[in-house]
Amino acid sequence: MDRLRGELLAQRTEEGHWLGELSASALSTATAVSAMSAAVRSGELPDAEQAALLKQIQCGRSWLAAQQNDDGGFGDTDRSHSNIATSYLVLAAWALSDQVIGEATDAGAVARLKGWIEAAGELDGLRERYGKDKTFVVPILTNMAIAGLVPWKRVSALPFEAAVVPQSLYRFVGMPVVSYAIPALVAIGQVKFLEGGGCLPPWSLVRRAAIEPSMKVLQSMQPSSGGYLEATPLTAFVVMSLSASGRASHEVTQNGLRFLRESMLPDGSWPIDTNLANWVTSLATTALAMDPEDDRSWSTEALVQWQRGCQYQERHPFTGAAPGGWGWTDLTGSVPDADDTPGAIISLRMQATTKPSLLGGDDSQPWPASQACDRGVDWLLGLQNRDGGWPTFCRGWGKLPFDRSSNDLTAHALRAIACLPQRDSAKREPAIRRGLKFLRKNQQSDGSWLPLWFGNQDRAEEDNPVYGTSRVLVDASPELGHDAILRGLGYLIENQNGDGGWGGGPSVRETFALPEGSISTVEETALAVEALVSWWARIPGDEGGQAGPNDILSGSLWDPSMRSSLRAAILSGTRWLIDAVQHERHQVAWPIGFYFAKLWYYERLYPLVFTTAALGRVMQRDELLR
Template sequence: MKKEELEIRFKELSNILLDELNDDGFWSGKLSSSALGVAVAVTALHFHNASIHQKEIKKGLEWLSLHQNGDGGYGDTPESPANISTSLLSYAALNLYAENNPEVKATQQKLADYLFTQNVDVRSDQVAQVILNHYQKDYTFSVPILTMCALCGIPGDDGFKHIPQLPFELALLPRRFYRLLNLSVVSYAIPALIAVGIVVFRKKKTNGLTRSIRAKAEKKALKILEQLLPESGGFLEAIPLTAFVALSLINAGLRDSVIVDKGIAFLKRTQRNDGSWPIDIDLSTWVTTLSIKALGERKNEVLPERQQKRIVNHLLSVQNKTIHPFNGTSPGGWGWTNFSGSVPDCDDTPGAILALLMLAPHHTIREEMLAGGEWLLQLQNNDGGFPTFSRGWGKLPFDQSCADLSGHCLLALAKLLDAYNSDLNAKQKKQYLTAINKAMAYLKKNQKENGSWLPLWFGNQHSKNHENPVYGTARVLTYLLKTKVVLKDEPVLLKKIEEMNSAGKNFLLNVQNIDGSWGGDSGIKGSIEETALAIAALSDVKWTAEIEKGFNWLNNYYQKNGLKKAPIGLYFASLWYDEKLYPLTAYLEAISLTSFRKEIIKS
């Protein structure tokens, strides 16, 4: 692809990005509709008041009928292959209306046929074992799935018999003890632990001392749940989590709870015109910072100064200013959206820090930036890596340190140290350097033998174990590339970076497809997101032929398919999603990072 053609594409994509700005001057993006979200939301509305919510329920059921896969099952996105979890929840929701609605009955029968091909008999107690085997010791999603099934009459009148009891009474302990407990749910699922735990407790026939303890713990646990409730009514702004909480409390006899009132209002407010729901309201902070990252050093060509100031003001306005009630972290972090259910995390916080350092004079945002840096320092795990929400929770996968977040935090800390070196005292500088060294050691230790890194919140539905080493490696390499520039006076760290970079780049080059694209791993069909991010990660290498092949594939694919989204995102308990702005920002980042290299693109 010629340089002139690439410049035309950059301007074209930049204009699309500008058109995606919302009325408030930042990006909201659009998450894919979710069959799982629809199923759980419809069920919550049904149990709350099927008559009052008749219109919303009807639209949701119609969406399910229209978006059933050819094999009869449902995937997490309309572009996803069917899976047992989403299909089973959809079957349960349809079961509430199948008896009196022929269209719903027909949809449910196709779904039952699909589940039977997956060795799931919806009339048998075997349903519970299939789900529990799939999720193993992690009850974050398995117990809510089985609870909703039982409430909807799946597999029969005694569906709670095989459902494990969630220990909701543990939520009464001080938060500092959570990391020491062998909790069966991840840190961000405490609302489900409480609400689902209570309804299972009330519905399941058990005796003994633990039952007496749980009976006494109920009232206090509900008080804690109410304290976690955001103003919006949506826990984590997530439709499935909020709906699971609401339908559980309703069936536990707590329909008049403020948690249910606000949760149901949230579900009604977030239903789309076509009857569907996404899994979360949006990822506005994340896609806004991705957009700034995508433009890079070329931001001034695209964004007028007035617009840059609007983005700065918006990002500063959504920085957390208090101890957060959900994960107990200090002020200074950022969550993924501007809505109140957002929780500060270790990907959006470095993303916001890096975007703000690009957009604003450093002295004007000093206080906010150093608060963000302090927030990151406090979240670093003992292994040197960074988790998503809570330090020290390492029992289940989504609470562990991970490479892509650690690389992102590493870059943010390095940039902060560089930007505010003269403002930091000797102790603070040592803290930053210690954290940077520990993060570097973590990345080195967790780089695979083939040079790759695995991400936590992204995957590929077609690769082994649904992992995405291309995404993980591409992100970490890009962070290291930028960190190397900042740490130019640290020879020991630079040597470590070079060693990791060399192995990582070799991995990406070895898994490039023959057509020039990249998928999640070797031999996996390419996507715009994975191909563009791989190109960005290789933007400083000498292998120009491979990069050119990648750009040629992007060009051909874009001309045929436009900015087609790939379901590479992972959310709440491994739910897949796609995001409208992911292919756009990735493509722009690839161009902006390589456009200054004349030898890459034919002139």
């Protein structure tokens, strides 16, 4: 445990918080290369800017050339299976960059990539992956049309003119994309209209009149960093679309190019996002606090001030979100959401339990952390959907997958609200009841809960019930219900792998050259162990122990052997984690992260943070180890 703590504390910045490190992404790199190539091809840029971009394009091409999988396709990360979206985007990047570099991509590599795409179903396979959600299908087709790989008639028209209505009405006008994709809606809708044939009068006149007003919306949403959501793909789609329609010199395009140039990694690749600093800081602090011997010496005034400084004080220009929420990073492209906001609240409250002075609360401090937590809870209460669950960004956008209410976010929000039990709020108790009802309703028949932003690439559905169930159980209170909790615990116990861990699949064994039967991941195993341990003391056993007031004493699914099964699962999972640490597997992250539009990523700190939290929980229950 001391080793894990030391490694985690060593990852702090000079200011005392954590930055983490996101995986390089073939998808991000491909879109960046395409965007820069489209800007150079426009002929609008000064010679010096073109020369600088060409160097970065060449670096990106070289990095991509080394990332092709053995099957000919491309995955989102260097540990990901090939997928149709990334493979198409790499093909488009190669075609576009060939045009401006004047040097053709290796013919054999292109042929193998095209062969994989054909075997994956080509455009039908792409549409099958995303269903009715046009958020990513239309941008990919737009990229291909700009590269000359498909005719413009294959690209669906997007109603960019709808962006000029007030943000509060977006959810009512039938947007064909998710809430966070409005910049792509505007830029891609415009290039399709201007370059792809437009439409007939009189509607063409209406759409043409909406170009400049919608460009002002695009400009108002762009953060000072130039990167929409700090995300390379979204920013790159905007840049390539504006460049392809004769606006490479526009301020929005130039700011986007600046972001792309500055966010390239030294090896010539781009990550899916700049960083998850606020998110990994919340995870790291709560993980350290699990250690029963932790003295909170890492909790400094500078850290608390930094966390408080990440809270939004004004209505957000991107989503129109009210003040009070936190996003995933302290950078300007971040957007407040219902996972990072609970994370920050829980982290601040956890620090305040042993260092009350850090929480503030006196009039001599202009913005004490106690008020920040109160405002964060108010923000969460205002975001709750009518179905009782919490969405990521915007209330009421429930038609497309990544805008719906989710189980892990709902459980996290409920835990954050419970952090302020003395706070007087007429909305608080009804919100908790509705949230618990949502979780009970959305529990799967096998006892699991599915998360929104995390997956498992070795499962056919690419979902991750181990992550979802673990997160719900860690955040849940007994009010969730005896049967729901017991079914969730039962799911984790029954789905423990033969090697003692959880999750993963064949690709784990193949990547790490592990023995037959070894398939578990550090991340999923740590999450499952933490969840099981969090309920250990509340489960009555067949060992003659005395039940406490918070014990689960009933439930139609109660089995007297549950406590023994629980202990066996915890101990074997703990042994697996200890062995993984001894073999330094906790230093190698696995792609369990699901970014926007089913894009895989891994975060270097996840295995270290999750393992620290799990083993800290185990140490709290020393009776487990006797």
